[in-house]
Amino acid sequence: MFGLIGRLLINALALILMTMIVPGLQLAGLSTAIMAALVWGLVNTLVRPVFSFFTFPLQLLTLGLFTLVLNGTMLALTAKLVPGFTISSFSSAFIGALVLSIISLILTHLFK
Template sequence: MQNFLIRVLINAVALWAAAGLIDGISFGDDDAWTSKVVTIVLVALVFGLVNAVIRPIAKVLSFPAVVLTLGLFTFVVNAFMLQITEWIADPLGLAFTIDEFWWDAIFGAVIITLVSWLLSVVLPDGDD
């Protein structure tokens, strides 16, 4: 359970960093920081569930493209997971939007990957 909470917080920080660095990714128009924090954590939870359920299937189906591009297609798969998160967040009433797939979602996936990796190295994961 502790590992799951750490992963959700890492995803939340990574999503917040991507939204801060890329104009096309946003968490609603509300200026109240408390509602933004709650939205970011809930979107991080959805993002974690999408990565746990859909990403393994997408990785298997995209394996030939990943091999042909020497792993660079992984960023497209990650961007697709981010786009699916947006599609799921909308009916749930979470104000999470991505303007363009090819620019905003791809660069957002790169930022999320880098921030998640960095925080995973720094923070304990509970497996030790």
């Protein structure tokens, strides 16, 4: 159970740091960040596999680079579902998803 809560807090911190780095992304506060981290986890668990399945030929054709677009789409979907989390454009979502992945990787290694 602590692993799930710890991962949720790491993702919330990563989302906060991401909004500080990438222009065009805004979070209303800490509670919004925690809610966005929860929705981000659910979207990646439930929705992303379906999108991944249907876009597999495109991912294969682009040698996996389309996965970056998929990550941006999942971040944009998260922003649509969480009030107080806004993304101004898809390019912000795309860059934000890339930055979020890097920050999350770093934070996971730091807190292990």
